[in-house]
Amino acid sequence: MTDRYSAPFVAMFEALRMAPTFARGRRDARAGHVRSLTISSSLVVAQVRGPEDTHAFRARIAVRAFGASEWARVEGELAAQARYVADLLAGRMPDDIDDVFAAAGLTLLPLSLDEVAMDCGCERWPMPCVHLAATCYALAASFETDPFGVFAWRGRGRDELLIRLSDLRGTSVHEADAAPEPREPATAGLGDPADFWGTGTPPAPAPSPAATRADLLLDQLDPPALSYGGVPLAELLRPAYLALPPDEPL
Numbered sequence: 001m002t003d004r005y006s007a008p009f010v011a012m013f014e015a016l017r018m019a020p021t022f023a024r025g026r027r028d029a030r031a032g033h034v035r036s037l038t039i040s041s042s043l044v045v046a047q048v049r050g051p052e053d054t055h056a057f058r059a060r061i062a063v064r065a066f067g068a069s070e071w072a073r074v075e076g077e078l079a080a081q082a083r084y085v086a087d088l089l090a091g092r093m094p095d096d097i098d099d100v101f102a103a104a105g106l107t108l109l110p111l112s113l114d115e116v117a118m119d120c121g122c123e124r125w126p127m128p129c130v131h132l133a134a135t136c137y138a139l140a141a142s143f144e145t146d147p148f149g150v151f152a153w154r155g156r157g158r159d160e161l162l163i164r165l166s167d168l169r170g171t172s173v174h175e176a177d178a179a180p181e182p183r184e185p186a187t188a189g190l191g192d193p194a195d196f197w198g199t200g201t202p203p204a205p206a207p208s209p210a211a212t213r214a215d216l217l218l219d220q221l222d223p224p225a226l227s228y229g230g231v232p233l234a235e236l237l238r239p240a241y242l243a244l245p246p247d248e249p250l
Contacts, residue, residue, distance in 0.1 A: 007140075008109065008111060009109045009110070009111075009136075009139075009140055009143075010136060010137065010140045012110070012111060012112065012113060012116075013113075013128065013133070013136050015113075016113070016128070018126070018128070018133075021128070021129070021130050021133050022133045022136075024050075024130045024133065024134075025130050025131075025132070025133025025134040025135075025136065025137055026133070026134075026137050028048070028050050028051075028130065028133075028134040029134040029135075029137035029138045029141070030137075031051075033048055033049055033050050033051070033134060034046050034047075034048050034134050034135055034137075034138035035047045035048070035049070035056065037135070037138055037139065037142060039139075039142070039149045039152045039153050040152060040153075041065045041152065041153070041154075041155040041157075042062050042063060042064065042065040042153070042155065043060060043061075043062050043153075044060065044061045044062070044135065044139055044153060045058060045059070045060050046058070046059050046060075046131075046134075046135045046138060046139075047059075048120075048131040048134050048135060050130060050131070050134070057120055057121040057122040057131045058120070058121040059118075059119075059120045059121070059129075059131040059132045059134075059135040060118065060119050060120070061116060061117075061118050061132065061135060061136070061139065062116070062117040062118070063110050063115055063116055063117075063153060063154070064115065065153075065154055065155030066106060066154050066155050066156070067155075070104060070105075070106060071155065071156055071164075073103075073104040073105075074100060074101060074104050074106065075161070075164050075165060075168060076168065077100045077103060077104065078100060078165055079164075079165045079168035079169050082169075084097075084100070085165050085166075085169060088147075088161070088162065088165065089162065091146075091147070091148075092147065093147035108150055108151075108154065109143075109150060118132050120132050148161070
């Protein structure tokens with residue numbers, strides 16, 4: 001989520017005209033004094049310990065989570081366009097996400113203090129205290145880093161949202177809905193791989209001489225120093241080899 005969405009959220013609190021409190025809260029948030037920020041349905045909780053605090057205080061900011069019928073309207077609109085699903089699967093907040101919620105009569109982020117409830121363990125007055133101010137800035141920064149946090153705050157966690165969108169589109173949550181950009185194959189410039197490797201089926205080896213004429217095996221061996229009646233042993237055996245079928249050499 002870019003700051004064009006989180007900036008109005010922060011401006012809502014800054015409109016309270018508590019400049020010193022929010023200036024210190026911004027400083028504390030940037031200095032990392034907001035710890036253990038968690039976002040769940042309706043509720044944000046953080047542990048905040050400023051440089052002058054002896055211990056951490058629990059700060060809470062609550063909004064109304066959307067009901068099932070409200071989320072159904074939003075999810076139907078998101079699932080209707082592949083680009084919304086593709087952006088969300090990639091962890092990006094669609095640029096016109098506020099239009100989707102507006103069409104359902106909703107706003108993703110609260111735009112009025114009437115929609116927000118806050119408290120802090122420090123119990124200092126006036127409210128919001130510096131701990132809550134720091135939490136507001138840390139929360140806005142988290143929305144810019146992880147757009148699914150604001151969905152969770154409104155009652156729909158990342159996994160549940162993606163599963164519902166995939167169910168509506170009949171796809172898997174692990175698959176990008178939009179077709180990927182065509183890429184040049186890694187073998188580009190090397191010619192057709194089929195020309196290099198051939199058809200993929202190696203040619204049949206040429207038959208060996210021993211497979212066509214069995215008696216040629218006698219010519220490939222060193223002739224034994226044996227003879228009978230002056231006839232070499234190889235020649236005496238040749239008629240027997242020639243009598244064998246061509247595909248059954250010894």
